[in-house]
Structure formats: C-alpha cells, structure tokens
Amino acid sequence: MITLPLADIETAVVNAFASYLSQDPHSFNLTLSGHTVRVDIELRDDRFDCGIPGYVMANANVPALRDWVPDHITAAGGTYVGGLAPCKTVGGRGQVNVVLRTQNVMFNFHVNLEHDCG
Known part of the structure; x- marks a missing residue:
C-alpha cells in the first residue's frame, strides 16, 4: 500500500465528488x-461508492480530513453538507468514509488508513 498525503486524498475526494454532482459514474485516473x-466509482442502488484501492492515508490525518469535509463536500447550495463517518476496521485496516446524503443518491468515498482504528 502506498501512503498519500492529506492534500492528495482531498484532491481525489473532490474530483470524485465532482463526478457525483454531474452524476457521472465512470472511474478515472x-x-x-x-x-x-485510479479513482474507482461504482453506482450501487442509491449509493455512489468511490475509493482509491491500493492507497492509504495516515491515521493521524483523520481529524484534518474531518474538518475539511463540511467545507468542500456540499450540495444544493449548502442544503446538504458532507461529513466523515467514524473509523471502522475493514480487513485489518482502518477506514473512514466521506459521506453526503441527499434525497436521491448518497456520495460515499472510502478512505483506507495505514493502520486499524485502535
């Protein structure tokens, strides 16, 4: 796994979110x-699931990502504001999800972490 700095994770999330806003469910590089x-995007039922398999973020960057999300992941003129779901352990690694719930389709970007949530 390759660890990316917080700024790169933010870039991946904001680009995936632009695809969400235009409802373009195609993966891109x-x-x-x-x-x-590769930013993978998959439309599953009412979820716009995204992520960057093979890349992780340092666990220490979770608080900064949590602070960044509400200012950058918003829709409908600020009616809907994104957040960061609590850490969960998936396959021995921690994972946090950048989420935005609207009336139609939920934006969900999986951020894998270097270590478990402990």
Whole structure:
C-alpha cells in the first residue's frame, strides 16, 4: 500500500465528488504524488461508492480530513453538507468514509488508513 498525503486524498475526494454532482459514474485516473491513481466509482442502488484501492492515508490525518469535509463536500447550495463517518476496521485496516446524503443518491468515498482504528 502506498501512503498519500492529506492534500492528495482531498484532491481525489473532490474530483470524485465532482463526478457525483454531474452524476457521472465512470472511474478515472489522477496523478497524485507522482503516481497514476485510479479513482474507482461504482453506482450501487442509491449509493455512489468511490475509493482509491491500493492507497492509504495516515491515521493521524483523520481529524484534518474531518474538518475539511463540511467545507468542500456540499450540495444544493449548502442544503446538504458532507461529513466523515467514524473509523471502522475493514480487513485489518482502518477506514473512514466521506459521506453526503441527499434525497436521491448518497456520495460515499472510502478512505483506507495505514493502520486499524485502535
């Protein structure tokens, strides 16, 4: 797994969110810290699920990501504001999800962490 800095995670999330806003469920590539990173997007029922498999963020960056999300993941003129779901352990690693719930489709970006939630 490759650890990306917080700024790169934010870039991936905001680009995936732009796809969500335009309702474009196609995966795409970004160059982050010199790596070609695939942002996977999958439309599942009422969820717009996104993530960057193979890449992780340092657990220490979770509070800063939590603070960043409400200012950058918003829809309908601020009517809907995103948040960061609590850490959960998935496959031995921690994971937090950037989420935004609207009346139609939920935006859900999985951020894998270097270590478990402990």
